[in-house]
Amino acid sequence: MSMNFSEFKRLLGAEPRSGDPEFLRACQSSPEFEREAAKAQQFEDKLDRAMDIPEPASLIEDLMTISQQPPAMTGNRRWLKFALAASLFVAVGAAGLVWKMNRGWDSVEEYLVDHYRHDGVSLLVRADGDTAKDVQEILSELNIHASPALAEIVGVIKYCPTPDGKGVHMILNTETGPVTVIYMPDTAVNDREMLAFDDVEAVLITLQSGSAAIIGPAAEQMSSLYALIYDSLLPLPGNS
Amino acid sequence: MNTEAGRQAKFNQLAQTYGTDLYRYAMWICGNDALAKDLVQETFLRAWKALDNLKDSKAVKSWLITILRREYARTFERKVPKFTDVDSVVVADERELEPEERTEIRLLRQGIMELAPKYREPLLMQVVLGYSCKEISETLGISKSAVMTQLFRAREQLKSQLRKDGVTGNVHELF
Numbered sequence: 001m002s003m004n005f006s007e008f009k010r011l012l013g014a015e016p017r018s019g020d021p022e023f024l025r026a027c028q029s030s031p032e033f034e035r036e037a038a039k040a041q042q043f044e045d046k047l048d049r050a051m052d053i054p055e056p057a058s059l060i061e062d063l064m065t066i067s068q069q070p071p072a073m074t075g076n077r078r079w080l081k082f083a084l085a086a087s088l089f090v091a092v093g094a095a096g097l098v099w100k101m102n103r104g105w106d107s108v109e110e111y112l113v114d115h116y117r118h119d120g121v122s123l124l125v126r127a128d129g130d131t132a133k134d135v136q137e138i139l140s141e142l143n144i145h146a147s148p149a150l151a152e153i154v155g156v157i158k159y160c161p162t163p164d165g166k167g168v169h170m171i172l173n174t175e176t177g178p179v180t181v182i183y184m185p186d187t188a189v190n191d192r193e194m195l196a197f198d199d200v201e202a203v204l205i206t207l208q209s210g211s212a213a214i215i216g217p218a219a220e221q222m223s224s225l226y227a228l229i230y231d232s233l234l235p236l237p238g239n240s
Numbered sequence: 241m242n243t244e245a246g247r248q249a250k251f252n253q254l255a256q257t258y259g260t261d262l263y264r265y266a267m268w269i270c271g272n273d274a275l276a277k278d279l280v281q282e283t284f285l286r287a288w289k290a291l292d293n294l295k296d297s298k299a300v301k302s303w304l305i306t307i308l309r310r311e312y313a314r315t316f317e318r319k320v321p322k323f324t325d326v327d328s329v330v331v332a333d334e335r336e337l338e339p340e341e342r343t344e345i346r347l348l349r350q351g352i353m354e355l356a357p358k359y360r361e362p363l364l365m366q367v368v369l370g371y372s373c374k375e376i377s378e379t380l381g382i383s384k385s386a387v388m389t390q391l392f393r394a395r396e397q398l399k400s401q402l403r404k405d406g407v408t409g410n411v412h413e414l415f
Contacts, residue, residue, distance in 0.1 A: 013395045014388035015366070015373050043399070044367075050348035051367050053267050055260040056277060063255035063284045067248040119281045161274045 002026070008033055012040040062119070108189050108204070111163045112182065112213050113197045120215065123156050123171050124178045138168060142185045143236050144209055150232035163187050174225070179216035181229060187211055194222070209235035251288055258304055259284070264368045265305070269312055269361065271353055283308040302379055305369065309379075344402065351401035359394035362387050 003011075003026040011023055016037075018024075027037040135151045138159065146154070153172045160169035164186035172179045191206035202215040203222040212233060214225050262283060266276035286307050287294075294303060352360060365371040365379065373391070377384040 010388070010392055013392035015391065018372075043395070046344055046348060047367055047395075047398070050345045050352065051264065051268065051364070053264050055263050056273070059263055059277065059280070060255055060259045062277075062281065063259050064252045066255075066281075066284055066288045067251040115278070118278050118285070159274045161272070161278055166274055 002029065005032065005036075009036060012036060016040045016044050065123075108163060108184075108187060108213075109195050112195070112202055112215070115160065115162075115169075115182065116180065116200070116202075116215055117198070119160075119169075120180055123158070123169065124180065135170075139183075139233075140236060142166070142168060142183070142210075144183070144185070144233055145236055147232035147234065150228060172225075174216075174221070176221055177217065179214060179221065179225060181225075182213045182215070183207075183210060183233060184212065185210035189213070192226070205230055207233050209233075247291060251284075251291055254287065254300060254304070255284060258301060261301075261369055262304060262308055265364055266308060266312070268352065268364050268368065269357075279308055279311055282311050286311070301369070302375065305365075305379060347402055348398060351398045354401070355394055355397060359390050359397065362390045363394040366391060 003022060008023075008026050011018065011026075015023075026033055028034060135154045135157050136145055138157050139145050150172070153174060154170050155173040155178065156169075156171040158169050160167050160182065162182070162184040164184065167185060167187075168183040170181045170183070172181060187210070189204040189206060189211040191204065191211075193204045195202050195204075200215050200217055201222055202213050203226055205212045205214070205226060207230060210233075212229055214222050214229060216222055216225070259280065262280045263276055266279040266283075267273065270276055270279065283304055287304060294300065352363070355363070362376045362380065365376045366373075371379070373384050373387045376391075377387045380387065
């Protein structure tokens with residue numbers, strides 16, 4: 001039994017590239033069906049074009065760095081264990097969380113742990129000592145710039161999500177190894193708050209414009225990098 | 241080839257084969273470039289950890305999509321405001337288009353972003369991932385008939401959007 005026109009149109013709207021033999025026969029069964037099939041094909045071509053988003057330049061390369069990670073660094077997710085450095089910790093109970101609920105993650109700390117576990121380790125692997133060339137270009141889009149002292153040790157830089165929109169994820173090649181810095185242009189933090197998770201520690205900084213987190217293996221190094229980041233991530237003139 | 245090298249090669253093959261499709265899919269469901277990259281990164285990170293559990297190579301694509309959808313639901317859908325920076329990502333390739341085509345494509349993109357998730361997701365699976373209705377039905381856990389209805393309505397809404405926005409020329413000829 002042949003397909004009626006109404007049924008044919010429904011199939012065209014649902015699966016216009018179906019390989020079903022009955023459907024294919026129907027496509028050529030009469031001029032009316034042929035015209036309808038041609039119109040549907042035109043629409044599909046436009047849909048293909050509309051949905052064809054170019055892939056980011058380093059997407060596949062970034063993904064393939066995952067397989068270069070040592071097994072220990074891809075261990076199962078463990079939840080945040082706050083090991084707070086007492087001298088630096090700002091009492092959350094007194095001050096209240098700066099974080100605005102329901103904007104994204106439940107806290108800036110949760111975001112940092114989550115984000116770092118997403119690609120923090122894979123980016124560390126890519127920091128091979130070469131200084132990234134597009135530091136200022138990327139930072140300028142967020143209305144900040146890096147001092148030469150900071151810019152020359154940035155090994156990797158990329159945009160990243162933050163609780164309040166686009167931010168920047170950088171890997172610094174320091175004397176004692178790679179360190180992660182996450183810049184959050186619109187997120188408020190408790191300045192100098194420290195936290196620890198997995199095998200790393202982090203310190204939060206309130207900058208002249210926005211905030212940042214430094215994430216690395218040792219508290220001592222975090223503290224010394226605090227001054228460098230505070231002095232080096234600065235608003236562009238006219239954006240302070 | 242030793243086991244670890246073989247595992248790496250297998251993973252890299254997955255990244256090369258499916259990375260772009262997963263990025264496009266993620267971009268369309270979350271509408272934000274940075275979030276989409278993170279979703280894909282997390283999906284492949286989880287895939288790398290669980291690679292040894294993957295026995296059926298034919299199921300790789302749906303396995304990856306399942307991970308990505310779960311990640312999206314877990315991390316983003318509930319919490320992060322919707323962004324719509326698809327246009328900022330695709331601006332570069334539009335320069336080759338005629339003005340009229342550019343308008344049509346932009347309206348379609350806007351229409352896709354405005355589709356309800358229950359219509360958008362099956363459409364993405366079909367157009368971006370090349371899924372059949374049966375595969376969409378299996379992935380979403382709904383009947384094939386429901387998938388077909390959603391796909392039909394998704395297209396109707398997009399066409400209606402184009403008509404409403406008064407696109408002239410050959411787009412009108414489509415309907």
